[in-house]
Amino acid sequence: MSQSNALAEAYKQTNYQLSGHGRRNIQILKESINDLNELQESDMYGKGKIIEDFQAKVAAYLGKESAVFFPSGTMAQQIALRIWCDKKQLRKVAYHPLSHLEIHEEDGLKKLHHIESVLLADKTRLIEMEDVLNMQEDVACLLLELPQREIGGQLPDFKTIEQISSYCRNEGIMLHLDGARIFEILPYYKKSAVEICNLFDSVYISFYKGIGGIAGAILAGDKNFTNESKVWKRRHGGDLISLYPYIVSSDYYFEQRLDKxxxxxxxxxxxxELFNQCFAVSTLPIQPVSNMFHVHLSISKDKLETLLTSIYKKTEIGFTSFVKEKSEESCYFEISIGDAIVKIPKEKLKKAIQMLNESMEENHN
Structure with missing residues (x-):
């Protein structure tokens, strides 16, 4: 067994896990449907009370005229950008080099829609107003991801978003929000979802990340936009005969976790703060701006996996199941806080992190 597989297996065996809402198993669905009327009718090919009511509910929450439920965010965002490119008759969009569309979708936007990406900023920082002003190419749409997951969930200040929004509207550039984790950033900005979404022409949100549903996404905007998105949803095969397991779990956990x-x-x-007290360990950002952050360590990936596997077995607490290499002598992992955190005894968690500190010190001696 490789060390990476050993770490993943040790993580599965822990009694307490630091990230998320707990184990993703069939209980997620069972809990969400427990109190439903068994005679509740399902949706049928994107129509029906159960899907239409939920779409209207989320549209109102976001302050948008209309919303459409999709089985995946990958499908929803490619469609949003295709619609804006068609509207502007320009097949170029701008976004961050570490956007999900650029690094996790097998070039779907380019291969399926023949849309070219214009990359702003660099891989180490956020898109700033200066990057938008200095764009050398005309684009139909600019996509902003809030928070920027691949660099620790960092966020621009709200004034920057307002400035970018104003500039895009003046220049006729459509502005799309990758708001997969929009619920998680509201406490930092001290803004409502409506206040944030008003700055964007279209919005995507996820229901399996911070909310913790099974799967599913919403694409929201004006009615012309969402009506077009329904056509593209059908073309992409997204109109399953029924999506209600996703809708029911999305709605249930939306109500359960939004206020948390x-x-x-x-x-x-x-x-x-506890991780930042450890030797040769730092978080990005140093102080999180949402419920997620990255933990960076000055140690090789293989060595860290060995250390973590040992810590998990001794403490029964798992930090992560997966470590990413940054260089030969550095690596990092992601933490995303949810319901699982309240189940961990604080002293046990402090002990586990202290054990990491001691292990890192020993490694560097």
């Missing part, structure tokens, strides 16, 4: 986002955020700051 501030609690997750406060826990994230506390835990990041």
């Amino acid at each position: 986002m501030n609690q997750y955020y406060e826990y994230a700051k506390e835990i990041a």
Whole structure:
């Protein structure tokens, strides 16, 4: 067994896991449907009360005229950008070099829609107003991801978003929000979803990340936009005969967890502070701006996996199941705080992080 597989297996065996809402198993669905009327009718090919009511509910929450439920965010965002490119008759969009569309979708936007990406900023920092002003190419749409996951969930200040939004509207550039984790950033900005989404022409949100549903996404905007998105959804094969298991779990956990986002955020700051006290360990950002952050360590990936596997077995607490290499002598992992955190005894968690500190010191001696 490789060390990476050993780490993943050790993580599975822990009694307490630091990230998320707990184990993703069939219980997620069972809990969400427990109190439903068994005679509740399902949706049929994107129509029906259960899907239409949920779409209207989320549209109102976001302050948008209309919303459409999709089985995946990958499908939803490619479609959003295709619609804006068609509207502007220009097949170029701008976004961050570490956007999900650029690094996780097998070039779907380019291969399926023949849309060219214009990359702003670099891989180490956020898109700033200066990057938008200095674009050398005309684009139909600019995509902003809030928070920027691949660099620790960092966020621009709100004034920057307002400036970018104003510039795009003046220049006729459509502005799309990759808001997969929009619920998680509301406590930091101290803004409502409506206040944020008003700055964007279209919005995508996820229901399996911070909310913790099974799967599913919403694409929201004006009615002309969402009506076009329904056509593209059918073309992409996204109109399954029924999506209600995704809708039901999305709605259930939306109600259960939306008001807990501030609690997750406060826990994230506390835990990041503990990691930052460890030898040769730092978080990105140093103080989290949402419920997620990255933990960077000055140690090789293989050595860290060995250390973590040992810590998990001794403490029964798992930090992560997966470590990413940064260089030969550095690596990092992601933490995303949810319901699971409240089940961990604080002293046990502190002991596990202290054990990491001691292991890192020993490694460097």
